[in-house]
Amino acid sequence: xxxxxxxxxxxxxxxxxxxxxxxxxxxxxxxxxxxxxxxxxxxxxxxxxxxxxxxxxxxxxxxxxxxxxxxxxxxxxxxxxxxxxxxxxxxxxxxxxxxxxxxxxxxxxxxxxxxxxxxxxxxxxxxxxxxxxxxxxxxxxxxxxxxxxxxxxxxxxxxxxxxxxxxxxxxxxxxxxxxxxxxxxxxxxxxxxxxxxxxxxxxxxxxxxxxxxxxxxxxxxxxxxxxxxxxxxxxxxxxxxxxxxxxxxxxxxxxxxxxxxxxxxxxxxxxxxxxxxxxxxxxxxxxxxxx
Numbered sequence: 041x042x043x044x045x046x047x048x049x050x051x052x053x054x055x056x057x058x059x060x061x062x063x064x065x066x067x068x069x070x071x072x073x074x075x076x077x078x079x080x081x082x083x084x085x086x087x088x089x090x091x092x093x094x095x096x097x098x099x100x101x102x103x104x105x106x107x108x109x110x111x112x113x114x115x116x117x118x119x120x121x122x123x124x125x126x127x128x129x130x131x132x133x134x135x136x137x138x139x140x141x142x143x144x145x146x147x148x149x150x151x152x153x154x155x156x157x158x159x160x161x162x163x164x165x166x167x168x169x170x171x172x173x174x175x176x177x178x179x180x181x182x183x184x185x186x187x188x189x190x191x192x193x194x195x196x197x198x199x200x201x202x203x204x205x206x207x208x209x210x211x212x213x214x215x216x217x218x219x220x221x222x223x224x225x226x227x228x229x230x231x232x233x234x235x236x237x238x239x240x241x242x243x244x245x246x247x248x249x250x251x252x253x254x255x256x257x258x259x260x261x262x263x264x265x266x267x268x269x270x271x272x273x274x275x276x277x278x279x280x281x282x283x284x285x286x287x288x289x290x291x292x293x294x295x296x297x298x299x300x301x302x303x304x305x306x307x308x309x310x311x312x313x314x315x316x317x318x319x320x321x322x323x324x325x326x327x328x329x330x331x
Contacts (some may be wrong), residue, residue: 054288055187060265063235079262085240115236151253273324
């Protein structure tokens with residue numbers, strides 16, 4: 041029974057990583073850039089959700105929706121002012137800019153909300169249900185259900201809607217998509233908006249499971265989610281989901297059966313081994329460039 045409980049908790053933690061990783065993989069798949077400020081957008085979303093409930097008494101569900109809207113707008117603004125001017129620049133320039141935006145958000149949060157950690161109230165309460173002798177928290181159940189729902193919605197959106205098909209076309213070839221009448225700028229902005237909104241949802245779920253909020257809250261989860269995206273195959277939506285879930289399971293089992301201090305090292309070691317065997321990730325594609 042303990043093994044099953046660890047497995048469920050691993051899937052729950054992996055679901056949070058997967059939701060964050062979707063933002064990384066969507067932006068990379070379409071814009072071919074790594075948005076390292078994504079982890080700090082998680083933090084902004086969690087703060088918006090926190091103050092919506094603590095200062096204004098807004099119900100948790102409305103607070104999460106508000107955080108998603110704020111972070112979606114923030115993602116569009118960051119793309120327009122920081123990344124759009126660098127689309128034709130070298131990848132190193134984009135990378136350095138992304139790191140700069142990350143530090144900007146962290147320091148802005150420090151100025152606004154100070155470094156004192158805040159206690160985050162769970163958006164779904166602190167109760168639990170007993171299933172076959174196992175005590176499973178509301179947060180765990182909500183996270184797993186949210187992860188499944190988001191995956192289904194994204195699959196339908198990218199496969200069935202006009203804008204979703206435009207995203208897939210831009211991921212294949214932005215120049216060809218532009219020639220076919222697709223507005224590439226709008227498509228990329230929408231991608232940043234969706235990824236940032238998902239980061240806000242992940243931030244609320246993360247702080248509900250681990251109820252401490254500070255300006256650096258999103259740093260390590262952001263790095264792990266990026267690891268999950270690479271693990272599953274950067275640019276692949278199903279790969280991000282699979283990589284996130286597997287990463288969460290590995291982390292929880294490493295903490296339970298090996299060492300809590302070594303769990304992060306084990307997670308990154310597994311990533312190295314997987315990439316040595318399959319460099320494109322579990323569900324990634326090898327891209328051959330013509331020279």
